[in-house]
Amino acid sequence: MHIFIKQKALEIGFDACGIAKAESLDEDAAFLKTWLEAGNQGEMQYLERNFEKRTNPTVLVPGTKSVVVVLLNYNTAQTQPLEAPRIARYAHSAIDYHLVIKSMLAKFEAEIVHKFGADSVNSEFQHSFVDSAPILERRWAQRAGLGWIGKHTQLIAPNIGSYCFIAILLVNKELEYDKPMPDQCGRCTRCIDACPTIALNGRSLDARKCISYQTIENKKSVDENIRPKLSGFALGCDICAEVCPWNKKWAIPHQNELLKPVNEIYNFQKVDWQTLSQEKFGIIFKNSAIKRAGFEKLKENILMING
């Protein structure tokens, strides 16, 4: 069954697939508790909720035996004009990756259910996820043998690097499991040294200091102390990933038609962003992940990076 699942994942277009035994993540629960108590989550209060579900997939979806994890490369081939406000590459696609991956997950699940029966998944609960559910996706990807969690706190996968989305399908059957991948960061600290806001500490991230949090998730304006350090990023941040030697070695641009970019991201000069109207924003970024930040926030971020 595990061979069928992995083959189907690749056929559907995912770049890697691994499987881990579903169990309570006790060590991670301790880590998460300390992380939350220190306030690292900032205003992302949703991370405080569903603690038991978040740290144990068998509580999240009763009957779960196995965690099937898939990766999708999102690295981009093109780059933005030098002076233009930077948009992190996860958000370059015309169609928001959540939508793309959800449709791929639906196909993936249909194949599994067709082959192994409707009881392969618990359809009374939502059991496939990308990004938004209370489940520790990076940890499950690591446990499923797909990579290790780097000091920048992102999953690094062999032959892909860290520019990859993670998605999960919870399955009710015992399967053959992959071996968790050991850490390969060694003594390197490039990401920690390069982070302009000193948001990284060991393997922990203070989200409040992270440019990604400040430019997308923080519904208020970017914190005053972070504004001078935005380093050209108007939405998200890729600095710690860009300096990582494993990305330099492995990251290749995706060839995925479903993630084809919004051309304006590569054509827009600084002035085009500065003069972008709400109406044009709505048309150009109609289905894009950039809409999550919203027009007002994006425009404000652009003003801030230009001083």
Ligand code: B12
């Ligand atoms: C909240 C969130 C954010 C927040 C906080 C990030 C963070 N580091 O937690 C903000 C807004 C800052 C953010 C930014 C980004 N994000 Co984000 N984010 C999430 C989200 C929704 C939850 C993450 C979470 O639970 N954080 C809480 C912390 C404590 O958990 P954690 O870092 O995963 O750590 C757990 C384990 O790694 C483990 N662990 C880690 N270290 C240690 C050490 C020990 C000793 C132990 C025992 C355990 C342990 O324990 C922790 C759990 O308690 C996930 C999706 C998901 N459901 O997982 C996406 C996700 C992590 N984000 C993603 C992406 C792409 C990004 C950005 C690259 C986007 C961008 N370019 O701007 C940046 C990267 C910033 C960075 N350096 O991490 C991807 C990561 C893909 C990958 N290859 O790793 C995810 C998985 C979404 C997806 N489905 O693809 N993100």
Ligand code: SF4
């Ligand atoms: S995404 Fe940017 S701000 Fe956040 S930890 Fe990485 S380098 Fe620092």
Ligand code: SF4
């Ligand atoms: S830059 Fe170095 S320390 Fe940071 S994630 Fe990459 S290999 Fe690990």
